[in-house]
Amino acid sequence: MTSPTHFRQIVFVVAVWSLLFARGYAEQPNVLFIAVDDLRPELGCYGKPALTPNIDRLAQQGLQFDRAYCNQAVCGASRLSLMSGLYPEYTGERTYHVTGWRERWPNVVTLNQHFKNNGYVTVGLGKVFHGSGGPGVDPDNWTEWLKVPGQEYSDPASLAAKRNATSARDGSQRGPATESADVGDDSHFDGNRAAIGAAQIRALAQGDQPFFLAVGFTKPHLPFVAPKKYWDLYQRDTFALPDNRGFPPGYPLYARNRDAGELRQYSDIPNEGTPADFPNELNQRLIHGYYACVSYLDRNVGVLLDALQEANVVDNTIVVFWADHGWKLGDHSSWCKHTNFECDTRVPLIIRHPSLLTAAGRTGALVELIDLYPTLCDLCGLERPEHLQGTSLLPVLDDPTKSVREFAYSSYPHGAGQGIGRVTGHSIRTAQYRYTEWWDKGDQVIDAVLSDIEVDPGEVTAVEGDATLKSRLSAILRGRVLAVRKR
Numbered sequence: 001m002t003s004p005t006h007f008r009q010i011v012f013v014v015a016v017w018s019l020l021f022a023r024g025y026a027e028q029p030n031v032l033f034i035a036v037d038d039l040r041p042e043l044g045c046y047g048k049p050a051l052t053p054n055i056d057r058l059a060q061q062g063l064q065f066d067r068a069y070c071n072q073a074v075c076g077a078s079r080l081s082l083m084s085g086l087y088p089e090y091t092g093e094r095t096y097h098v099t100g101w102r103e104r105w106p107n108v109v110t111l112n113q114h115f116k117n118n119g120y121v122t123v124g125l126g127k128v129f130h131g132s133g134g135p136g137v138d139p140d141n142w143t144e145w146l147k148v149p150g151q152e153y154s155d156p157a158s159l160a161a162k163r164n165a166t167s168a169r170d171g172s173q174r175g176p177a178t179e180s181a182d183v184g185d186d187s188h189f190d191g192n193r194a195a196i197g198a199a200q201i202r203a204l205a206q207g208d209q210p211f212f213l214a215v216g217f218t219k220p221h222l223p224f225v226a227p228k229k230y231w232d233l234y235q236r237d238t239f240a241l242p243d244n245r246g247f248p249p250g251y252p253l254y255a256r257n258r259d260a261g262e263l264r265q266y267s268d269i270p271n272e273g274t275p276a277d278f279p280n281e282l283n284q285r286l287i288h289g290y291y292a293c294v295s296y297l298d299r300n301v302g303v304l305l306d307a308l309q310e311a312n313v314v315d316n317t318i319v320v321f322w323a324d325h326g327w328k329l330g331d332h333s334s335w336c337k338h339t340n341f342e343c344d345t346r347v348p349l350i351i352r353h354p355s356l357l358t359a360a361g362r363t364g365a366l367v368e369l370i371d372l373y374p375t376l377c378d379l380c381g382l383e384r385p386e387h388l389q390g391t392s393l394l395p396v397l398d399d400p401t402k403s404v405r406e407f408a409y410s411s412y413p414h415g416a417g418q419g420i421g422r423v424t425g426h427s428i429r430t431a432q433y434r435y436t437e438w439w440d441k442g443d444q445v446i447d448a449v450l451s452d453i454e455v456d457p458g459e460v461t462a463v464e465g466d467a468t469l470k471s472r473l474s475a476i477l478r479g480r481v482l483a484v485r486k487r
Contacts, residue, residue: 028380029354030317031115032201032308033214034301035128037075037221038337039323041066041348042294050294051233054302055350058321062352063397064362069408069429070369073325073337073344076130078369082322083111083129083138085373085388087411087484089426094413097130102138109385111373113141115212118382123200126193126216148196150189153225154181165267177266178224178289180231185299188225190217194300198307205311210380215304219297220327222336223266224289226296231288233295239287241330244343244458245276248332251462252438252447254414254423257328260335276333287329318379319352322369331458338412340427340436342451342459345410353379353397363400366408366429367393389487406430409480414438428477434459435473448474 044052045059046066071081076098077088086108088094093101109117116122125146129137132147139145153159153175162175185191197215204211219226247256260275263286270278301321308314325337326344337344347369370390377384378394395402407428414423423446427436437448450463450470 027316028119028210030204030210030313031120031212031376031380032304032317032319033128033212034304034319034321035079035126035214035216036297036321036323036348037127037216037218038325038327039220039294039297039348040326040329040343041346042290042329043298043348045350046348050291050298052294052298054298054305055321055348058301058305058319058352059350059362062319062350063400065349065351065367065396066362066364067408067429068322068347068349068367068369069345069410070323070325070347071410073339073410073412075127075324076136078324079127079129082324082369082372084108085111085370085385085390086487087370087389087409089411089424089481089484090389090487094411097136099136102135108387110138110141111376112138112212112214114373114377114382114385115380116141116143119209120212120380121204121207121209122212122214123204124214124216125196125200126189126214127218128214128216132189132216146196146200148189148192150192151187152189152223153179154183154187155179158225161267174265174267175223176268177222177263178268178285180226180228180289180292182228185227185296187227188219190219190296190300193217194303198303201304201307201313202311205313217297217300220290220293222263224286224293226289226292230292230295230299234288234291236284236288239284239291241283241287242458244331244460246333246460247276248460248462250464251449254438255339255341255425255436255447255449256332257334257336257338260328262336262338274333275330275335283330286335290327290329315354317354318376319350320372320376321348321350322372323347323349324369340410340412340425340434342429342434342453342457344412345408345427345429351375351393351397361400363396364431365393365396365400365403366405366431367396368405368408368410371404387487389484407476407480409477409484411481426477426481428473428480429453430473433463433469433473435470435477437474437477445474 042048045056070078072088074096076096077094112122122143124142158175158179331343374384374388374390375393378392391404407430412425423438425438432454434451437445451459
């Protein structure tokens with residue numbers, strides 16, 4: 001017997017396809033799914049000085065989401081949440097690697113699996129789930145998973161530094177945090193991923209089945225390694241730490257990633273002091289490297305977009321460009337991700353659909369990455385699996401002034417120290433505010449912070465007073481967490 005939920009899904013999908021058919025779009029579309037690691041909205045189309053003409057072109061042709069948020073600011077948990085359609089707070093999969101997740105969740109139908117089960121040729125390569133191979137990429141549930149060759153470093157000095165380095169933090173061997181060797185685009189993993197992804201587009205376009213192609217790019221993840229020509233696009237002395245470089249007063253210590261431990265693992269990063277003690281030359285080099293990697297990413301995205309044009313499938317392919325979480329570039333006296341701050345949870349998101357949009361543009365609607373799974377189901381005429389916790393963005397794609405959420409929710413587990421043990425930061429982002437509470441293992445609130453993002457986008461100070469507003473947001477947040485856990 002069809003359940004009420006099931007019936008509503010069928011009615012909604014029929015309505016979607018009636019709309020698409022009315023706009024002259026009757027075929028099942030292909031999907032190009034571009035995943036990016038550690039990319040905050042540091043792009044030209046988001047008003048930043050990064051040189052990103054290809055991504056900007058995509059934004060001009062699609063819908064740019066200005067307030068999109070990840071569900072946890074760490075690679076593995078964020079990606080698994082999107083690909084499974086389940087929140088980390090529900091699954092308990094909160095680590096950066098989520099090793100063994102498929103054994104713990106054998107019956108969850110992933111995004112790639114759902115498309116494969118519904119007649120799509122599904123091909124994946126690069127970093128889509130965490131890692132680029134092994135059981136964590138859900139290899140049995142793709143038509144084909146491609147292992148792409150490549151290397152992390154090209155400069156002999158970098159390779160030697162990696163061989164000789166032993167991190168004082170965890171004993172691992174990492175080379176330098178940056179490299180600008182004068183090499184070609186295909187000398188590194190991401191250049192090869194772009195080339196193989198483009199070849200896949202051309203081959204898949206010749207088939208008689210729709211395709212779902214997922215291409216995951218690693219940069220701008222550390223180390224900041226990109227061919228020299230992308231470094232040459234920028235003058236290093238123009239880079240400086242952001243205005244919110246200090247740790248905001250009124251925030252608990254466990255609100256921050258104080259040590260930037262991920263960065264400390266590289267051979268040329270000092271182990272002494274805190275990131276606030278880094279010399280200016282190092283800060284500038286790191287920001288320069290991040291920007292170089294962003295422009296290298298842009299080139300690789302352009303290779304894929306051009307391949308769609310060459311294969312004559314632009315008019316039948318949805319393109320989704322997303323990042324797993326943001327990143328700190330010296331914000332809050334730190335680097336990397338791993339917090340509930342706006343700079344770590346906010347991500348770029350662009351969706352280009354050839355017929356659904358009445359006009360290209362941008363939207364301020366609050367959305368979460370977990371919303372992509374149901375959205376793609378609706379856009380491609382597939383029934384949504386009942387386990388999905390996200391919300392379809394179809395109403396926003398049809399009318400960018402609409403909203404589907406009153407707030408975006410994210411969480412992050414912390415080692416609190418100070419005799420408290422582990423805590424979880426639960427956070428909601430409304431149109432104006434970010435409200436975060438840190439809960440102990442018994443779900444007791446041990447600290448809370450309210451930020452007015454509208455007037456203080458860098459979260460430089462906490463909002464004092466206004467007990468009524470805080471109480472209201474606290475009730476909303478607790479209700480959301482409990483609902484997520486129940487599904």
